[in-house]
Amino acid sequence: MAADEVKKRKPAGRSPTQLAIRRLKKNRLALVGLAVVMVVVVLGVLPGVFAQHEPAMQYQTEDAWQVAPFQNSSHPLGTDELGRDVLSRLIYGAGISLRVGVIGTGVAVFIGVFLGAIAGYFAGVTDWVVSRLTDTFFAFPSLLLAIGILAVFEKPTETIIFAALGLVGWPGVARIVRGQVISLRGSEYVLAAKALGQSSQWILIRHVLPNCMGPIVVVSTLMIAGNILAEAGLSFLGIGLPPPSPSWGRMLVDSKDQWTTMPWMGVLPGLAISFTVLGFNLFGDGLRDAFDPKMQA
C-alpha cells in the first residue's frame, strides 16, 4: 500500500462495531441467514399483504374438504384438516413466531441486563443475591419452567407467552452481562469517570453497558431462535396459544390424526419453523464470529 494512501485516511480508523460489520459482510452463511430473517420479518409484519385468505377461514372445494398442495391455484399449499388455507396460516404464523421470538427475547434481555449489570457493578450482597437467583432459574430445564408458568393460565395470550419466555431466558443474559461488567469495572475509563465524580448509574449506562452491546446482540439473536423453537414446542404440547391461532407448533399437533392421510400438514409447518430458526441461527453465529473473532468455531 502506498504511503500517501495511508496518510489520506482518517487516523481515527474504524470502531470495533464497524470492523465487526465488515467481518459480517464477508460471511456468506450469515448473509443467507439475514436474508431468511428479512423474509420472515416482512411476512410477519405484513401478513395481510401476502396472505390470500383469512387464517381462520374454512374452505370447502367441490370435490373434497381438503386440498393437497399444488392442486388448486387458490390454495397453493393446500388446505388443512379443517379446510383452512395452509399458506395463509403459515404466513400469519410467521407473525406469531416473530413476535414471540423478538418480544420474549426483549423481556429476557431487559431483565437480564438490569440484574446482570447491578450484580456485576455493585458486587457484594447484591451480587450474591442476584447470582443465587440466576442459579435457581438455571436449575430448571428451560422449557419446563415455561410449561410450569403457562400451567397457571387456562388460555395463555401472546403477552403471557412473552412474559413466560422472558422469565425463562433472562439468567443467560444476566450471566454474560455480569461477567462483562466485572471485567470492565476496573478499566481505566471507568476509573476516570469515577474520578470525575460521575454517578454509578451514569457510569453504568453511559460507559459500561455500551461496551457490553456486542455479546448482548449475539446472545439475543440466538435467543430469538431458541424462543421460536420454544413457542413451537409449547404450542405442540397444547399449552401455547389456544386455537384457532395459526401457530406453527399448533398446526402440527392439530393435524396429528391426519399425518398419514395429509402428509403436507406434518411437513410444511415444521419446515417453516426449521427454516426460520435456521435463519436466526446462521445470522447469530455470524454475528458471534464477527463480534468476537476469538470465539470463532
Next chain:
Amino acid sequence: MLSYTLHRIIGVIPVILLVTMLVFTLNAMIPGDPGRIRLGQRADPNQVEAWNFKRGYSAPFFTQYLRYLGFAPARVYLDDADHHGPVDESIYDEVRELRVRGATLEEYEAFAAQHPGYSVDTFRDQPLIYRSHFQGVLQGELGESDVKAGKRVIEVIGEAFFVTLRLAFGSIIVAIILGVGAGILSAVKSRTWIDYTSMVLAIIGVSMPVFWLGILMIMFLAGPLGLPRSGFDDASVFGMVRSLVLPCIALGVISSATIARLTRSAMLDVLSQDYVRTAKAKGLLPRVVVLRHALRNASIPIVTVVGNSFGYLLVGAVLTESVFALPGLGRTIVESIAGRDRMVITGGILIMSVIFVTVNLLVDLSYGIFDPRVRHGRG
C-alpha cells in the same frame, strides 16, 4: 479436591430450596379450586370445603409450603362425622389397596367390620391423607395426586420416570456417538468437505424442532422399518426396545448437533497446541495423537457439553414423548396440566429440576477425573 466437592454439593442446597419455593408458588397460582376439581362441579360446597381443609389447601400459603417441604406436621385424616383424629398407617395402606384394586361393596363392608369406629363410607369415599407427621419433600414424599384417587405422586411419577430414563439413556448414547464422532472428524479433517457437510447438518439439527423430526420419522420411517408409530409396549423387552428405537434416534440426533459443534471447536483448540505439534513431530501415529494427546485434553469441554445437553435432552424428552405417545415424565406433567392435577405438576417439575441440577453437579465434579490439573489444583 475434597473441599471443592463439598463446596459444590453444599452450594446446591440453597438452589434446590429456592427451586421448591418457585415451583410451589406456581402450584399455588394454578387456577381452580382443587376440591371442586376433585369432587366435580355439582359437589356440595360443604364437602368441597371439607376436602380442601383435609388436604391442607385452606391453610395459609406459607404453612402449605412448609408442610409440602416437610417442616410442618400435616395431620392425618381418614375420617367422617363419626370419627376424628389420626389413624394407623396400616389402615391407610389397606384402604388404599382396596381402592386401587376397585374392591366391591362387600369387601368394604367386611373390612369395616374388622375396624370398628369407621363406617364403610369412610373407607370408600373419604380422601386419604397418608402424611402422618413431618412428611414432605425433605422426607422424599411429594404428596397425593389431586385427581387419581388414593395415588401418591411418587407412584404416578415413578412409573413415568423409568420410561423417560430409558428414553434419555438411549438418546444420549446416540447423541454421544454421533456428536462426539462428527465433532472429532470435523476437527481432524478441518476445512474439507467432511467438515463442511457435518457442520451444515449440525446447524440444521440445532434449528430443527425435535418433535418435527419425530413426525417425519413416524411418517416416512416407521412404516418401511416396521416399527411402531407411537405408544409404549412394555410387555416384553423386545417390544419396549422396538417402541423406543425411533424416539431415541429422533432425540439423539437433535441433541448430537450441539455436541458436534462444540466438540469440533474444543478439538480445534487443542489440535493447535504446541504439545500436539510436538507429538506429531515425534512421528507418532495420527490416531495416537488425536486420541491420546488431543481428545484427552479436549475432554473437559466435551464432558461439559454432553452434561449440559442432558438438560436439553430432558426438555426434548417432554416433546418426544408427546410425539410418540410415550407414557414418560414429560407427558405425565403435560397431561396433569390439562387435568389440573397440581400436586403431580409440582412434583414432576421438581423431580426433573432435581435431576437436572444433579447432572450438572456431576458434570462439574467429573472434571477432576478427566483432568489431573483440576484434581491437584485448588483444594
